[in-house]
Amino acid sequence: MAKDKKMVTEITSMDEDFAQWYTDICKKAELVEYTSVKGCMVIRPYGYAVWENIQKILDGMFKATGHENVCMPMFIPESLLQKEKDHVEGFAPEVAWVTHGGNEKLEERLCVRPTSETLFCEHYANIVHSYRDLPKLYNQWVSVVRWEKTTRPFLRSREFLWQEGHTIHATAEEAIEETERMLNVYAQFCEESLAMPVVKGKKTESDKFAGAVSTYAIEALMHDGKALQAGTSHYFGDGFAKAFGIEYTDKSNKRVNPHQTSWGVTTRLIGAVIMTHGDNNGLVLPPAVAPVQAVIIPIAQHKDGVLDKANELKKRLSDINIRVKLDDSENSPGWKFAEYEMKGVPVRVEIGPKDIENGQCVIASRWNGEKVTVSLDELETTVQQKLKEAHDGMYNKALENQKNRTYACTTLDEISKTLEEKGDGFIKAMWCGDEACEDGVKEKTGVGSRCIPFEHEQLSDKCICCGKPAKYMVYWGKAY
């Protein structure tokens, strides 16, 4: 079987129309359904199961690093939102307001949280009094609302699910360490669970979170060469603490402001998975978060013993904690093959009368289309091995794509030429640190700064835009 052969006709080819391909997968793989409110989508069981798996793994990582879950209200009074100047300026244009309770107009309108810094700050002001109260390492899994103009399933919706971590520390050092720790947790999660390589780095001044001292991000490169911010971690210094009057008494009996962080990832990660691993036959899910890791397709299922054997295989895989599904519906085997390919199930097990006779089954891998016939004795080991191979193979393929689409440039013309000849991707180029040059690059080439990566490379000594001494090496790109 040819590797690139398209066998699922429901999905538009990505080379034909990438945007349509993406939308097709979202709908045909039954991840989402639209509603009558723009930018608000139903996350269907199959899509939500992916999110649940993401949640489960990440939550475990948060707990392992000492965090506790809490839940803040969804309404923020206007006066509270106003307290930190940069923060409110950053979010005001996209908040939704509640103005009435029943028929009565509210004395003060309430904003539907776009993020919960203000709520956490109000709370911390109440409960932090002594250095003994610190740190507080909180996280919450909730939804937030941002009234976006352009919306797309998972990538940018008006309401979306996320987790937001909010921590408060006695010292700046501790808070900075936390900011970095969580960025690393995200990067590790993306690599180990989503098989998605990311670039870790710092955001430029103009791109940082409203109210933050510094913002860090993980950036991933999608199949079409566009960049996607997959997660962020912010260091706040004591700015929010000052604005919200959070103070504690330190060991030397002085009243001081604590230091804070926040960090988050959203359901956008699902969009990232779609656009990192998906192909022309549909979704390709990383085994760690796939709702179904192995699907069993019985062949000639009406014949004696086939379904019994299929059920037996199901039990055996289930017993070793593989998320397994047996499709014994009336659809033809071919229909089922296409269906589960579209849905990105990592491994397919085919079992028919011939196989039973020979004591074997056929195992197919979604990510590379490979099919093998194995003895039934080796079912468990082979499926486990194929899942492992899928993860590694998907990661390496994505990493290779990222590398192949990352270009080092030393002049603006070179950037434009590269984009034109090779298509979108990450551009590595030097920058002086001046915002005017950052804007200049965007204006002249169309790519914006994505991040200043932790792994510095001295590509040249001069800023690509103004020619003055360069301070940073920056990843640039078109973004979602």
Add this chain to the structure above:
RNA sequence: CUGGGUGUGGCGCAGUUGGUAGCGCGCUACCUUGGGGUGGUAGAGGCCGUGGGUUCAAGUCCCGUCACUCAGACCA
């Protein structure tokens, strides 16, 4: 927000100079079906996104509005 495109059974589409809706898939029943979306017979299902207008008559023409979508701007 600006500009373009699209809204007709569950899905994908057709519908001429305005005359009261048609096809494929899917669905239901029965039969058939061995390895890439089986084949057959019969049947059910839509008032055309939504609000107004023109007209004897509107899916079709006009205006508004909502949603989807593409490009951009904006934003994280």
